[in-house]
Structure formats: C-alpha cells, structure tokens
Amino acid sequence: MSTAPGARHTLPEFGRRATDVLAEMYDRKRGDAEWTRGRTFSLVYPTGLADVDSVLTEVNIAYLFENALNPLRFPSLAVMERHVTDMVASMLHAPDIAGAGFSSGGTESILLSVLVSRERAAARGVTKGNVVFPASAHPAFAKAAFVTGLDVRTTPLRDDFTADASEVAAAIDDNTVLVVGSAYGNPHGVMDPIGALSEIAGERGVPFHSDACIGGFVLPFMEDLGVEIPPYDFRLPGVTQMSADVHKYGYATKGASVVVYRDKSWLAHQTFRYDVWPSGAYRTPSMAGARAASPVAAAWAIMNYLGRRGYQSILKDLIATTERFKNGISSLPGLRILGDPIGPLLSFTSDASDIFAIGDRLDDRGWCCNRVKDPSGLHMMISPLHARHCDEFLSDLADAVANTGVSRGIGARYNDE
Numbered sequence: 325m326s327t328a329p330g331a332r333h334t335l336p337e338f339g340r341r342a343t344d345v346l347a348e349m350y351d352r353k354r355g356d357a358e359w360t361r362g363r364t365f366s367l368v369y370p371t372g373l374a375d376v377d378s379v380l381t382e383v384n385i386a387y388l389f390e391n392a393l394n395p396l397r398f399p400s401l402a403v404m405e406r407h408v409t410d411m412v413a414s415m416l417h418a419p420d421i422a423g424a425g426f427s428s429g430g431t432e433s434i435l436l437s438v439l440v441s442r443e444r445a446a447a448r449g450v451t452k453g454n455v456v457f458p459a460s461a462h463p464a465f466a467k468a469a470f471v472t473g474l475d476v477r478t479t480p481l482r483d484d485f486t487a488d489a490s491e492v493a494a495a496i497d498d499n500t501v502l503v504v505g506s507a508y509g510n511p512h513g514v515m516d517p518i519g520a521l522s523e524i525a526g527e528r529g530v531p532f533h534s535d536a537c538i539g540g541f542v543l544p545f546m547e548d549l550g551v552e553i554p555p556y557d558f559r560l561p562g563v564t565q566m567s568a569d570v571h572k573y574g575y576a577t578k579g580a581s582v583v584v585y586r587d588k589s590w591l592a593h594q595t596f597r598y599d600v601w602p603s604g605a606y607r608t609p610s611m612a613g614a615r616a617a618s619p620v621a622a623a624w625a626i627m628n629y630l631g632r633r634g635y636q637s638i639l640k641d642l643i644a645t646t647e648r649f650k651n652g653i654s655s656l657p658g659l660r661i662l663g664d665p666i667g668p669l670l671s672f673t674s675d676a677s678d679i680f681a682i683g684d685r686l687d688d689r690g691w692c693c694n695r696v697k698d699p700s701g702l703h704m705m706i707s708p709l710h711a712r713h714c715d716e717f718l719s720d721l722a723d724a725v726a727n728t729g730v731s732r733g734i735g736a737r738y739n740d741e
C-alpha cells in the first residue's frame with residue numbers, strides 16, 4: 325500500500341490478508357542493506373554460522389510475547405538476566421562486590437552509567453556537573469549528558485586517534501562527575517590509554533568509565549588467545565564502571581548490553597522506585613518500563629551456547645580475516661589504515677585519491693562502508709561472515725582505486741542526511 329508523498333499514512337479500515345502484508349514487507353525489505361551477503365560493515369554482526377542463527381531464532385520465538393518488566397511473573401527472565409550480568413562482570417574482572425545491570429544497548433548502558441555518576445556526585449554537593457570524554461567517544465555520552473543535564477567537555481585526540489591523557493587531565497575540574505575512555509573506540513578501532521586515563525581520574529577522585537561496548541566481547545578472548553592487550557578493565561584500580569554489548573561481538577540479537585559498576589551499591593542510583601499510585605510498589609532497574617524479553621533470553625542463550633571456547637574459536641578466525649582485509653587494503657596504491665586498530669574494526673584513507681569517491685564506487689557495488697572525517701576515511705567493522713566475502717571486497721576495492729572517478733559529495737554521516 326503506498327501513500328502519496330507527504331501524506332499521513334492511516335490505519336487501514338479492514339485488515340489485509342497476511343500473505344499480502346508479508347509480501348509488502350518483504351518487498352520493502354529488498355531495499356535494505358544486504359548484510360546476509362556480507363555487504364554491511366556495521367549494525368549487524370553475523371557469525372555466518374547456521375547453528376548460532378538457529379539457537380538465536382529459537383530463543384527469540386520462545387520469548388517473543390513475554391515482558392521483562394515484571395520478574396515476579398517471569399522469574400526465568402530474572403534468572404537469565406542475572407546470569408548474563410554476572411558472566412559479563414566476571415569476564416571484565418569486576419571484583420566480588422561489583423554490581424551489574426542489563427540494558428537494551430550500549431546507549432542505555434552509558435546513559436545509566438552517567439546517571440549513576442551524576443547522582444554520586446550530587447551526594448558530594450555537585451549541582452552542575454560535567455562529563456569529560458575524548459572526541460572519539462561514542463555520541464551516547466553526549467546524549468547521556470544532555471538527558472541528565474550535565475555539561476560536556478570533549479578533548480582532542482593525539483595523531484594516532486587515541487585520547488590525549490594530558491588534555492583529559494586539563495579538562496577535569498571539581499564538577500567533573502565522570503571521565504571516559506574507549507576500549508576500543510568506534511571511529512578508528514584504536515585503544516585509548518585506559519591505564520593512564522583511569523589513573524588521572526582516580527587521583528582526582530572522579531569515576532572512570534571504560535567503554536567496552538565493542539571491545540567487551542573481543543578483548544577478553546584476544547587475551548585468551550595470547551594477544552598482548554593493554555589493561556582496560558577492572559584490573560585497573562581507577563576503572564569504576566564499564567559497558568559491554570552482548571548484541572555486538574557477543575553475537576546476541578539486538579537489545580542486549582551490560583553496565584558494570586565496581587560497587588553494587590551504586591546500582592541503587594539507576595533503580596527507580598515509586599509507590600505513590602494506586603497500583604503500589606513499582607520498580608525499574610533501567611530506563612524502560614515494559615521491556616522486550618527476547619534480548620535477555622538471546623543474550624543468555626548465546627553466551628551459554630558459545631562459552632569461552634566458542635568465542636575464542638570465532639575470534640581466532642576473525643583476527644585472521646581482519647589481517648586479510650588489512651593486508652589487502654594496505655597493498656593498494658595510496659591506501660593507508662588510520663592509527664593502529666586493535667581488533668576487527670578499522671578505518672582507512674587514501675593519500676592519492678578522494679577516499680569518498682572510492683566509497684561511492686564501493687556503494688555502487690552494494691558494499692556499505694560508513695565514512696569518517698578528519699581525516700576522511702572509510703570505516704569497517706569486520707564480522708566473522710566477512711571471511712567469505714573478503715576477496716570479493718578487496719577486488720572491488722582495487723577496481724575502485726583504479727577507477728576512482730568523482731565523489732558524489734557524500735560526507736561523513738552515520739545515520740543522518
């Protein structure tokens with residue numbers, strides 16, 4: 325059913341046949357990014373493993389209609405949620421007294437972490453706080469500051485796109501409620517100096533959030549595989565809170581992230597309680613009221629299905645695939661990887677041609693690489709499925725480099741015009 329451009333779409337008077345509704349949906353879906361063919365480099369993190377997909381599909385169906393709002397009615401969800409948060413806390417070496425909460429994604433975990441920090445600072449008399457974060461931190465921190473009424477202080481990056489610890493130190497003042505670093509960051513996949521940043525914050529008595537939304541399900545298993553990783557988690561005394569997304573490299577379907585605090589008593593600041601209404605005591609541990617249940621089940625199921633060994637095995641191949649992409653890109657004339665990405669995420673530029681024009685040529689062939697700016701580059705989050713599509717991508721990239729043409733003028737944009 326089509327609506328005239330600009331007109332408001334209205335509820336159909338009579339229901340339509342399911343076959344027609346589904347046909348229309350699948351028809352529209354044809355215009356979406358072809359992630360199952362390895363064409364996207366963010367948003368979806370496919371393993372390409374049929375057994376993983378069938379576990380995820382089954383648990384999603386099993387919990388499609390439930391509601392995680394009320395653990396008294398759905399105790400199975402409460403148990404799975406606790407198992408997921410416990411597992412993530414231990415992966416990140418949180419101490420026994422740590423506490424962790426489940427959320428719908430990295431943005432909500434970060435929002436909760438910022439809220440908790442604001443409340444803790446308020447207890448020591450800060451009325452107009454600020455959050456200090458490097459320019460590469462995810463926009464979720466700016467959004468969280470906006471929602472919680474805090475000021476934002478962004479600090480410039482070093483030439484290798486990592487946080488500049490001295491700039492961060494200079495930005496902290498008595499009203500700073502939280503300092504942030506990325507382990508690792510989204511734009512270039514590089515590790516911030518979490519050790520130095522958390523120490524600086526700790527010396528000033530300010531909490532420090534190590535954002536492992538992407539890295540939380542990569543770095544622990546890289547370490548298991550013997551890769552040397554600079555410290556980034558609760559083993560650092562200055563790290564007070566972390567976020568790790570099960571719905572990224574944890575391979576759960578969307579809607580699953582964990583926020584971990586060094587002290588479980590801090591969780592009280594993100595728990596909302598209300599009993600001044602006729603229905604009595606009401607409590608939510610995160611932002612939502614009614615809450616999808618399937619992400620909880622999916623996160624629990626995939627972590628139990630894969631286990632530590634399963635994640636290690638997937639990552640071993642993913643590291644090899646990432647090396648193939650890196651070597652292939654670096655071998656093409658003028659192309660250069662930006663900074664020193666630690667995991668399966670990279671951005672690259674061209675010293676010889678217009679990298680955005682190269683991006684356009686890749687778009688023409690159905691590939692979806694986000695653009696980055698300062699300097700201009702193309703961005704890739706590599707997933708296990710890409711192993712099957714690496715050669716084809718590199719061949720199309722070589723062709724794009726040889727026939728760059730003119731840029732259509734599409735600049736760096738994530739999901740906006």
Ligand SMILES: Cc1ncc(COP(=O)(O)O)c(C=O)c1O
Pocket residue numbers: 428429430431432462464506508509510535536537538569581
């Ligand atoms: C480093 C980092 N932090 C936070 C987020 C926000 O996560 P989400 O999109 O799940 O809200 C992202 C998303 O890509 C990220 O890369």
